[in-house]
Amino acid sequence: MAIGVKVMKRPEKQVSYVRATLKGMVLTFKHMLEKKVTMQYPEQKSTDREHGLGTYSLSPRWRGTHRMLTDEQGRSKCVACGLCEFACPTDCITIVPGELEGAGIERYPEEFDIDMSRCMFCGLCEEACPEEAIVMSREVELTTYERSGLTFQKEQLLVPEKLLERRLQFLRSEYDRESAPARREEA
Numbered sequence: 001m002a003i004g005v006k007v008m009k010r011p012e013k014q015v016s017y018v019r020a021t022l023k024g025m026v027l028t029f030k031h032m033l034e035k036k037v038t039m040q041y042p043e044q045k046s047t048d049r050e051h052g053l054g055t056y057s058l059s060p061r062w063r064g065t066h067r068m069l070t071d072e073q074g075r076s077k078c079v080a081c082g083l084c085e086f087a088c089p090t091d092c093i094t095i096v097p098g099e100l101e102g103a104g105i106e107r108y109p110e111e112f113d114i115d116m117s118r119c120m121f122c123g124l125c126e127e128a129c130p131e132e133a134i135v136m137s138r139e140v141e142l143t144t145y146e147r148s149g150l151t152f153q154k155e156q157l158l159v160p161e162k163l164l165e166r167r168l169q170f171l172r173s174e175y176d177r178e179s180a181p182a183r184r185e186e187a
Helices: 018-033 083-087 124-128 161-174
Strands: 068-069 093-099 105-114 135-136 159-160
Touching: 018 161, 083 093, 083 124, 124 135, 135 161, 159 161
Parallel strands: 068 159
Antiparallel strands: 068 135, 093 105
């Protein structure tokens, strides 16, 4: 099989690179004189404090560490249905359900653990939750000296709903939900 060779013809006139070089130098000097936007992280942090939890100026789609929302009385909104545990592809969520006598909800999580060293921050747990009880916050810093420090228990995850209102609004618009699910009141 023969290989075809294509011959390219170059332009006849000589091209001067002085003009292109000068344009490049002008652009470089223009960028040198502009205000710098680089942050020296972690010494300098751009914060977005009105949304609570010491969050940073990130996209609303950002998925950080998990948080479990509480209602007005400070109780967890989680009903221990296990959907987040089932939806998690890495099995990093562990729920031990408990039963409540005479309450508006039948179950609650006695234990709710998330092993953040195994989590891949996919957000499937957040999608699967019918009660909007587990939400991924905008916190980005997960550092510890021991692996056991990356396993968060229920008490570490609980935060008031108002601190994550911005994320909840984004989720409702993303998944075409008008509002929060209706909560049954105590009997």
